[in-house]
Amino acid sequence: xxxxxxxxxxxxxxxxxxxxxxxxxxxxxxxxxxxxxxxxxxxxxxxxxxxxxxxxxxxxxxxxxxxxxxxxxxxxxxxxxxxxxxxxxxxxxxxxxxxxxxxxxxxxxxxxxxxxxxxxxxxxxxxxxxxxxxxxxxxxxxxxx
Numbered sequence: 001x002x003x004x005x006x007x008x009x010x011x012x013x014x015x016x017x018x019x020x021x022x023x024x025x026x027x028x029x030x031x032x033x034x035x036x037x038x039x040x041x042x043x044x045x046x047x048x049x050x051x052x053x054x055x056x057x058x059x060x061x062x063x064x065x066x067x068x069x070x071x072x073x074x075x076x077x078x079x080x081x082x083x084x085x086x087x088x089x090x091x092x093x094x095x096x097x098x099x100x101x102x103x104x105x106x107x108x109x110x111x112x113x114x115x116x117x118x119x120x121x122x123x124x125x126x127x128x129x130x131x132x133x134x135x136x137x138x139x140x141x142x143x144x145x
Contacts, residue, residue, distance in 0.1 A: 040068065040141050041134060042140075042141050043127070043143065044143045045123075045127075045142050046126065047145060049126070050119050050120075051119065052115045052116060052119040053096060054123075056096050056098060056113040057144075060111035061098075065105075065110070067142055068139055068140065068142075069103035069141075070103060070104040070137065070138070070139050070140075071134055071135070071139075072103065072136055075101075075102075075106075077101070079103070079106040079107035079110075080106075083101065083107055083112065092117075093114035093116060094114070094117050094121065095112050095114060095115075096113050096114070096115040096120050097111070097112050098110060098111045100124075
């Protein structure tokens with residue numbers, strides 16, 4: 001008899017724990033930078049969900065690109081045009097750019113890598129959803145686990 005009453009409670013606890021984990025995993029947090037130069041949103045990118053894009057961003061950062069993206073949506077179209085100039089399309093792949101086109105740091109000189117469309121577009125959608133409530137000028141630091 002006790003097992004029947006315990007089972008629904010156990011399911012609720014597991015679902016709440018899972019929801020808390022998922023929320024924590026994908027929610028940006030705002031912290032002050034060590035230098036005191038203002039606030040930076042730290043975004044933990046889900047490397048397990050978008051491994052190709054995560055690998056590209058991490059490699060680009062290791063090679064000198066900024067880990068900080070200053071949101072500048074109005075410049076995205078021009079940045080994308082400049083960053084992809086001279087980089088041919090490749091059947092079955094997207095051209096992924098870091099810094100992203102929506103970043104003030106993006107544009108000419110961005111690091112470009114061919115990524116499968118599902119990974120690239122899923123990552124772009126995920127980032128867009130995470131940052132939709134932040135205004136242009138917000139600085140975002142991309143972090144990885």
